[in-house]
Amino acid sequence: MPINFDHTPVLLAPMAGITDLPFRNVVLKFGAALVVSEMIASQELVQDCKCRRSRAELGLQVDRTAVQIAGREAYWMAECARLVAGQGAQIIDINMGCPAKKVTNGLSGSALMRQPDHALELVKAVVDAVDVPVTLKMRLGWDDAQLNAPEIARRAEEVGVKMITVHGRTRCQFYKGQANWRAIQKVKNAVSIPVIANGDILDHVSARTALAHSGADGVMVGRGAQGAPWQLAQISDSLCGENTQKALYGNALCDLVIEHYEAMISFYGPELGMRCARKHLGWYLQPLRNGAEIRALVIRELDPAKVIRELRAGLVESTRLAA
Ligand SMILES: Cc1cc2nc3c(=O)[nH]c(=O)nc-3n(C[C@H](O)[C@H](O)[C@H](O)COP(=O)(O)O)c2cc1C
Incomplete structure (x- = not known):
């Protein structure tokens, strides 16, 4: 494989607290070309041998999965990459896009874009540490005065990075405004990798x-x-000219939600699993005609078996509100 767009050019973004292993497995069933683990702090992973769930969460042996690492120091990033590649990671993705203050104050994530020379040393250290492909995810730059994504992308390709993802905003925009897709063209023009x-x-x-x-x-x-x-299958079908996957409701939605819910309970255990599942249930239910009704029955329920019963009863009848 490991980065293969033969069937689809649609990837799932890493989202801390959301795109965990159970969710990524659901998305992979809809045919994503690649999914990316939630970012993992490189130094912490190397030093803390006890974080077993964090390691399981990385999906080290799962096909079409990139493991995203974050950090500030070339040494820890390279060590972390070596460790996870040694345990089966097929692709290593470097986080150069996270805007969160607790990350950028530690000079990781998008803060690296303010120091391109240092960032490139770090990227090179990771590439040199592993035999698997290394990819890079970044923003357009730190702010409008420093739109240096094309320059960093070009240099990253030179040191051996195999793919660049660009979120079309600057760090200072966080998630505000509209992503600027035209600005990504400058990155595309600067490199020959995807x-x-x-x-x-x-x-x-x-x-x-x-x-x-x-x-x-x-x-x-x-x-x-x-x-x-x-949604990834809908986009993929549309781009590849195939019959478009429809939004799910009724029995098909019921099976999907229950499978996802059970996977979360089994991965995290009942207590944490139910807590982690609430936001996903909220998103699944929100566009349904009877969504608020089902939500009221399941959201505070403490017994996973009862939640599954209510979901089954409500979701088989479900229809979607008009878009
Ligand atoms: C809750 C949340 C968590 C995120 N966590 C990460 C992360 O761990 N690593 C990363 O590179 N980007 C992270 N992102 C950024 C996304 O990968 C993506 O770049 C951003 O949401 C824009 O894409 P979208 O408009 O399709 O959501 C996160 C975004 C959100 C909303």
Whole structure:
């Protein structure tokens, strides 16, 4: 494999607290070209041998899964990459896009874009540490005065990075405004490796526009997949000219939600699993005519078996509100 767009150019974005192993497995069933683990702090992973769930969460042996690592120091990033590649990771993705203050204050994530020389040392250290492909996810730059994504992408390709994903916003925009897909074109023009457009791609219409504006080789979908993991299949079918996967409701939605819910309970255990599942249930239920009714029955329930019973009873009858 490991980065293969033969069947689809649609990828799932990493989202901490959302795209965990159970959710990624659901999305993979809808045919994503690649899913990316939630970011993992490189130094912590190397030093803390006890974080077993974190390691399981990385999906080290799962096909079409990239493990995303974050950090500030080349040494820990390289060590972490070596460790996870040694345990089966097929692709290592470097986080150079996270805007969160607790990450950028530690000078990781998008803060690396302010120090391109240092960032490139770190990227090179990771590439040199492993035999598997290394990819890079970043923003357009730190702010409008420093739109250096094309320059960093070019240098990253020179040191051996195999794919670049660009979220079409600057760090200082956080998630505000509209992603600028046209600005991603400058990155595409600067490199010959695949470039993936990201930001505000919610459906096949926005995916087509993002590709047309950016000239990118594929799209990465984040928030658009929340409560709608089939969205990646819809986009993929539309781009590949096939009959489009429909949004799920009724029995098909019921089976999907219960499978996802059971996977979360078994992965996290009942207590944490129920807590982690609530936001996903909220997203699945929100567009349904009877969604608020089902939500009221399950959201505070403490027994997973009862939640599953209520979901089954409510979801088989479900229809979607008009878009
Ligand atoms: C809750 C949340 C968590 C995120 N966590 C990560 C992360 O761990 N690593 C990363 O590179 N980007 C992370 N992102 C950014 C997304 O991968 C993506 O770039 C961004 O949401 C824009 O894409 P979208 O409009 O399709 O959601 C996160 C975004 C959200 C909303």
